[in-house]
Amino acid sequence: MNDGNTTLYGVLGHPIHHSFSPAIHTAAFEANGLNATYLAFDVAEDQLEKAVDGLVTLDAKGWNLTMPHKTKMCGLCDELSEAAAIVGAVNTVVNDHGHLTGHITDGAGFTAMLRAQNFDVKGKRVVLFGAGGAARAVAVQLALDGAAALSIVNRTLSKAGMLADLISANTACDARAIALSDEKAAAEQILAADLLVNGTKLGMAPNPDTCVLTDPALLQNKPVLADFVYNPLNTRFLQMGREAGCRTFDGLGMLLWQGALAFKLWTGEDMPVAAVRQRVFHQ
Template sequence: MTKTYAVIGDPIDNSLSPNIHNAAFKKLGLDCTYIAYRVPKGELAAGVESLKKIKISGFNVTIPHKVAMIKFLDTVDENCSIIGATNTVSNDEGKLRGYNTDMEGFLDPIKKRNLPIKDSKVLLIGAGGAARAITAGFAKEKARKITIANRTLQNANALAQFAHKIGIDANAVTLDQVGETASDYNFIVNATSIGMKGEPSPISTKTINEKSVVYDIVSKPINTDLIQQSKKNGATIIYGYEMLLGQAALAFKIWHGIEAPYETMKKSILGMF
């Protein structure tokens, strides 16, 4: 019988996950299909119930359900419980098992480039769910310090407290307070949604240079303003679609127990832009 997988969230119509996973199924000849399923905020309980009814084999979880989904799970893995959010669920005969592949998915392109994280200084722009998984990733890899810059200082402060709790030094600032300090950092990461609609970079790129690593987790468009400016300044660039692929490849391995066909998945999303 064909196995069905899904991504749930709202909005969901622009999700690249169905293309990535369906391309992998086709490449490996797996009798599986992957759909995008819109589940509005407040309707998660009914959404999960309907997924169980159709005997879904597994699903990804995106905005706005990553935290709320936790209470519907029977088990959670270690990353899930550290981060307090899930993005990958498997259905083991009615038992829902939660995982979080965002953290390792974020780290994957950094590791592929052999960029050292230990003792590095990080400027993390944003303090939402993705920024939380990223903070956990930098803590795990023993970065020295994270400066969290966010529109709402209160949210940056809350994330800095989480960072301290999991053992990494952190401070919180507003976006304006970043000024021209970008060159003080080894990694500059955009984890806000700024750039999705072609907005200008959330921080000044003036002092970004060839020693900077600039990672923009916005995956569409590929070349955000932050990326374009940083490229001109000679920085090492990591694209948002690489995190998307990293987390998808890990989810694939959890569900199917085999390595994901990474290059096939990559081609499937690059063909979408």
């Protein structure tokens, strides 16, 4: 029950009605016995600074950012984590008496999810499909966590090239860009990969039959497959992986673990991820 000692957290976005974050964090607070509340705030793009000032005034201890605020929030922080500085985006803010530290937990949540299932990206060869905002955060974190090689396969080669250049300039990872239309070059990297990641919207409802992979033979060496998409959970990409005998990770894991890292930054406690998944998503 909320009272005069309840700690305030929240998420800012526009629109925001679709966000699962309030349900996820409310379940985590209740599971851990914390006197805290998490609210969703619909904040227009030109109102972000005012909203942040309001949260600081109200002594909110932290908040998340979703579209369209992740990039602009960087300029409102007093300090950025290494990943947030490289990516140029913030999805989690810690408020320490008005000192705002910005983090990006999308990528770190993704690699934490993998580690929780005993898969460490250090020294691994990775193929990432996509170069959008979430893919950018995951690509940077894969490199920071020690991936040996990262091939970014994208419909627009120039966008993948800019991301590969960013990674090469800031990490020791061997990053390269490949056009999705260059099937031969993509196939060579897929066959050599330890991990394949779908960071695109292909496979997402209402087009669940779409897939970044078209040839199941490319999975003959049984890489691990991970998908950003969580609607549906059982994407065509992951179906192909399971049919080939590969380990697979659905998009709900990434969603929960990026929230778990924000929860840890704010409270110092571990989110009971499996319990929250069951309570919120019945999975």
